[in-house]
Amino acid sequence: xxxxxxxxxxxxxxxxxxxxxxxxxxxxxxxxxxxxxxxxxxxxxxxxxxxxxxxxxxxxxxxxxxxxxxxxxxxxxxxxxxxxxxxxxxxxxxxxxxxxxxxxxxxxxxxxxxxxxxxxxxxxxxxxxxxxxxxxxxxxxxxxxxxxxxxxxxxxxxxxxxxxxxxxxxxxxxxxxxxxxxxxxxxxxxxxxxxxxxxxxxxxxxxxxxxxxxxxxxxxxxxxxxxxxxxxxxxxxxxxxxxxxxxxxx
Amino acid sequence: xxxxxxxxxxxxxxxxxxxxxxxxxxxxxxxxxxxxxxxxxxxxxxxxxxxxxxxxxxxxxxxxxxxxxxxxxxxxxxxxxxxxxxxxxxxxxxxxxxxxxxxxxxxxxxxxxxxxxxxxxxxxxxxxxxxxxxxxxxxxxxxxxxxxxxxxxxxxxxxxxxxxxxxxxxxxxxxxxxxxxxxxxxxxxxxxxxxxxxxxxxxxxxxxxxxxxxxxxxxxxxxxxxxxxxxxxxxxxxxxxxxxxxxxxxxxxxxxxxxxxxxxxxxxxxxxxxxxxxxxxxxxxxxxxxxxxxxxxxxxxxxxxxxxxxxxxxxxxxxxxxxxxxxxxxxxxxxxxxxxxxxxxxx
Numbered sequence: 277x278x279x280x281x282x283x284x285x286x287x288x289x290x291x292x293x294x295x296x297x298x299x300x301x302x303x304x305x306x307x308x309x310x311x312x313x314x315x316x317x318x319x320x321x322x323x324x325x326x327x328x329x330x331x332x333x334x335x336x337x338x339x340x341x342x343x344x345x346x347x348x349x350x351x352x353x354x355x356x357x358x359x360x361x362x363x364x365x366x367x368x369x370x371x372x373x374x375x376x377x378x379x380x381x382x383x384x385x386x387x388x389x390x391x392x393x394x395x396x397x398x399x400x401x402x403x404x405x406x407x408x409x410x411x412x413x414x415x416x417x418x419x420x421x422x423x424x425x426x427x428x429x430x431x432x433x434x435x436x437x438x439x440x441x442x443x444x445x446x447x448x449x450x451x452x453x454x455x456x457x458x459x460x461x462x463x464x465x466x467x468x469x470x471x472x473x474x475x476x477x478x479x480x481x482x483x484x485x486x487x488x489x490x491x492x493x494x495x496x497x498x499x500x501x502x503x504x505x506x507x508x509x510x511x512x513x514x515x516x517x518x519x520x521x522x523x524x525x526x
Numbered sequence: 527x528x529x530x531x532x533x534x535x536x537x538x539x540x541x542x543x544x545x546x547x548x549x550x551x552x553x554x555x556x557x558x559x560x561x562x563x564x565x566x567x568x569x570x571x572x573x574x575x576x577x578x579x580x581x582x583x584x585x586x587x588x589x590x591x592x593x594x595x596x597x598x599x600x601x602x603x604x605x606x607x608x609x610x611x612x613x614x615x616x617x618x619x620x621x622x623x624x625x626x627x628x629x630x631x632x633x634x635x636x637x638x639x640x641x642x643x644x645x646x647x648x649x650x651x652x653x654x655x656x657x658x659x660x661x662x663x664x665x666x667x668x669x670x671x672x673x674x675x676x677x678x679x680x681x682x683x684x685x686x687x688x689x690x691x692x693x694x695x696x697x698x699x700x701x702x703x704x705x706x707x708x709x710x711x712x713x714x715x716x717x718x719x720x721x722x723x724x725x726x727x728x729x730x731x732x733x734x735x736x737x738x739x740x741x742x743x744x745x746x747x748x749x750x751x752x753x754x755x756x757x758x759x760x761x762x763x764x765x766x767x768x769x770x771x772x773x774x775x776x777x778x779x780x781x782x783x784x785x786x787x788x789x790x791x792x793x794x795x796x797x798x799x800x801x802x803x804x805x806x807x808x809x810x811x812x813x814x815x816x817x818x819x820x821x822x823x824x825x826x827x828x829x830x831x832x833x834x835x836x837x838x839x840x841x842x843x844x845x846x847x848x849x850x851x852x853x854x855x856x857x858x859x860x861x862x863x864x865x866x867x868x869x870x871x872x873x
Contacts, residue, residue, distance in 0.1 A: 325822050328814065353824035365819045369837025369844075378833075379823035386824075418837070419819075435823065 277338070278303050278443055278474050284335035285499075286316075286323045293319040295499030296335070301443065304471040308485055308510060309478045311496035312518045317478040318362060320496070321447040324476075325359035326352050340442065353379070354386035356442030360432040360449045362478075367419040372431070373401055375419055376438055383439065400438060407467060408434040409460050425452040433464035440468065445476045450484040462487030482514040497522045527551075528605045533642075534616035535588045548598030549630070554589035554619055566591035566621040570651055570679065576701065579675050582617045582647045589619030592632075594656075600630035603659075603848070610670070612640025622650045622658075624684075629657035631847070636662070638670030638695070646674040652684035654708065659687045659847055665858050666695040668723065675701040682708030682737070689846060692719040692727050693858055702731040706740035706768075717746035718842040720862060721754030721786070728757040735768040735798075742772070747842050748779040749835060750786035761793040762805070768798045775805035780812065780838050782831075832863050 279301040286294040293316045301307055311317055323330050324337065326349035337344040344352060367375075381391040392400070405415055408430050420428050429449055436444055446465070450458055465475065465488050477484065485493070485507060493510045495503040495518065503509065503521050513521075527549070528542045536553065545551050554562045563586065594600050610616040622632055638644050644666075652658050664672050672695045680686055692698050704713050719727040733742045748756040762773045779788040792805040812834050820830035836856060843855045 327818055327822075348827070349818060349821040350824050350826050350830075353822055359822050361819070361822075365813070365815050367816050367819065367834070367837060369840040370820075370833050375820065375823065375825070375833070378825055378829070382824040382826070439823070 277301065278305075278340060279344075279476075280336075280338040282336045282338075284320075284323070284337065285333045286319060287331050287333055288319060288329060292333075293330075293499055294323065297496070297500055299476075299494065299501060301474050301476060303474060304469070305492065306469070306475045306477065306488060306490045308490040308493045309476060309496055310480065310493060310510065310513055312522065315496045316499045317496055318447055321359060321362075321445050321476075321478055324352075324445050325349060325357065350382070353439075353441075354383045356383075358436050358439055358441035358444040360429075360436060360444060360446035362447040362449075362451065364420050364428040364432055366421050366423070368421045370419050372417055372419050373398075373415045376401065376435055379435075380439060404434055404437045407437060408464050410434055426454065426457040429453055429461060430457065430464075433461050437464055437468060441473070443474045443476070444468070445478070447478045448480065449477070450479055450481060458484065459487060482510045485510050495521050527602070528607065529590055530607045531588070531609065531616070531618060533610045533614040534608075534618055536590070545592070545604075546601045548595040548628070549600050549604070550593045550595070552591040552593075554591055554621075555587065559586045559588065559619075562591065563589065563619060563621060566593075566623065567649060567651070568623075576675060578645050578673050579647050582619060582645050585617040586619050587617070589621070591621040591623070593623045594625060594628040594630045596625035597627045598625075599628065603631040603633050606632070606634045608634065608636045608644055608646060610638040610642035610644050612642055614642050616642070616644040616646075618644060618646035620646075620648045622648070624650075624652045624656035624658055626654040627656060628653075631659040631661070633661045633663065633851075636664040636666060636672050636674065638666040638672060640667055641669040641671075642667070643671040644673065646672075648674070648676045650676065650678040650686075652678070652680045652686055652711075654681050655683040656681075657685050661689040661846065661851070662691065662700075663689075663855065664692045664695060664698060666698075668694065668696060668725065670695045672698045674699070675703070677703045677705075678713075679705040679707050680711035680713065683710045684708065685711070686713045687847070688713060688715045690715075690717045690729065691843070691855060692729070693862060695725060695727070697726050699728045700730065702729070704731075704733045704742070706733065706735050706742065707737060709737045710739045711737060712741040713743075715742070715744040715746075716842050716845050717744075717758075718748075718839055719746075719756050719758075720749045720839070720859060721756045722751035722862065724753050726755045726757075729759070731760045733762045733773070735762070735764040735771040735773065737768055739770045740768060740772075742774070744775045745842065746777045747838060748777070748788055748790075749782065749839065750779070750788050751782040753783075753785040755787045756789070758788075758790045758807075759793070760791070760805075761795065762803065764794075764796040764798045764801050764803065766797040769800040771798060771801040771803070773801070773803045777807040778838075779807070779809040780835065781809060782812070782835070832860075835863060836860065
């Protein structure tokens with residue numbers, strides 16, 4: 277298993293959000309996590325990435341055989357976890373490309389690899405920027421500085437294609453995207469699918485799943501996964517909403 | 527051109543005193559120094575309401591008067607270095623006059639070593655339609671005292687881009703006075719100060735709008751860490767009759783520790799009716815969401831903080847008109863943030 281979440285309980289500001297969530301992600305799998313607002317989807321993404329402000333009160337998370345919850349956010353990233361933010365922050369003055377090269381080299385050092393030099397890196401960045409249909413001007417700007425909502429999301433996926441994580445947790449990457457941008461984002465994600473790399477996609481909408489085919493669809497409600505199925509479950513949800521599931525799970 | 531002063535005395539042997547075409551140099555030394563200084567000002571009044579400026583005038587023993595001839599664009603920056611060894615006091619004096627339609631870049635670097643003290647006065651007169659870039663960079667030793675005053679007057683249509691960057695020194699005090707004397711005179715002022723340890727950095731700025739259609743945009747950023755203290759008093763005064771004046775004054779500060787202190791007071795005083803003025807100041811910490819974002823990409827917590835500090839400073843440093851100077855100043859700041867390497871430099 278790449279990721280094993282077992283009986284995870286977490287609180288935010290003292291309020292229980294996750295109440296016994298279990299999830300197993302194998303290599304090469306794509307999991308979609310759907311569910312009504314407030315069910316804990318984004319909390320799960322943030323707890324996995326190690327954001328401050330959430331307290332894990334019970335349960336375990338094992339990532340590539342290691343205790344994920346014992347690691348700092350940067351250690352998790354260097355171990356191969358990537359969080360695609362729902363609301364990526366703007367950081368004026370920190371050059372987008374500079375950040376990415378520092379991030380990639382932090383990961384390479386962690387794995388005992390040599391650092392990538394500036395020239396090699398620019399070649400890699402240009403190639404990935406083309407894939408994400410991002411102009412060079414986006415690369416040289418401050419991180420997300422002045423980007424539109426859709427550009428920010430594309431930048432998240434651009435970063436992911438360069439960092440090549442083992443597991444990408446994408447938090448509502450599809451929200452706020454028009455159909456063309458959605459295709460570009462899906463294209464970026466699909467370019468990384470190689471049978472080993474895995475994805476956990478938090479989403480509200482079925483439409484993302486018609487571009488990125490999931491192996492599993494989970495419904496998160498009341499802080500737990502109440503139903504797991506295949507793609508057809510997402511279509512059911514699209515047609516029927518969540519109420520029938522939430523009611524059935526009590 | 528490079529002029530190196532040690533404790534207020536010009537060192538011709540280590541200077542390169544051949545000025546660019548159209549630029550003349552006049553040394554303000556010896557018994558005639560004070561008279562030469564007054565002559566270089568051509569009666570342009572300089573109020574002696576400041577004790578340290580008066581002390582500087584009284585102690586004047588050396589200095590430079592520089593003049594850029596009408597219509598001349600001086601090639602390369604005029605670079606003045608004020609050094610001072612331990613236990614020495616320097617009274618530095620500089621006069622720059624830009625004749626009509628001329629332009630030049632003046633860089634003044636203040637770098638006292640050990641427990642030295644410098645008291646500098648710089649007078650600049652920008653005549654009609656001249657263009658000035660002035661960069662003051664203070665990177666003194668942690669025990670050094672720096673007191674400096676710049677008095678800059680701009681005649682009609684003149685433009686000045688001014689930088690004041692204070693990174694070092696135990697006690698630093700700057701008085702920047704800009705007088706927009708002629709119609710359409712315009713200035714952009716960029717300031718950055720960094721006070722860590724127990725260092726004290728005080729910036730006092732005053733801009734006088736004395737003519738119609740004068741414009742000023744002033745932007746200072748301060749960073750305080752440890753038990754450092756930073757002070758910014760920025761005053762913009764729009765005099766009666768200076769209609770259509772346009773003034774913006776901004777000050778943003780970053781507090782990095784509980785003991786650090788920033789005192790800021792942006793002020794507007796307006797006696798004209800038809801003006802456009804704005805001012806504001808903010809003081810805050812590093813943004814936790816930004817730190818988390820960087821860490822989530824694999825950047826260590828300390829490095830993330832240093833990146834954000836450098837980014838904050840870069841908003842000012844990045845405005846420097848010389849690329850090599852941008853990198854140099856980022857490097858200087860980096861060397862003052864422990865373990866900071868090539869922060870924010872694009873590959």
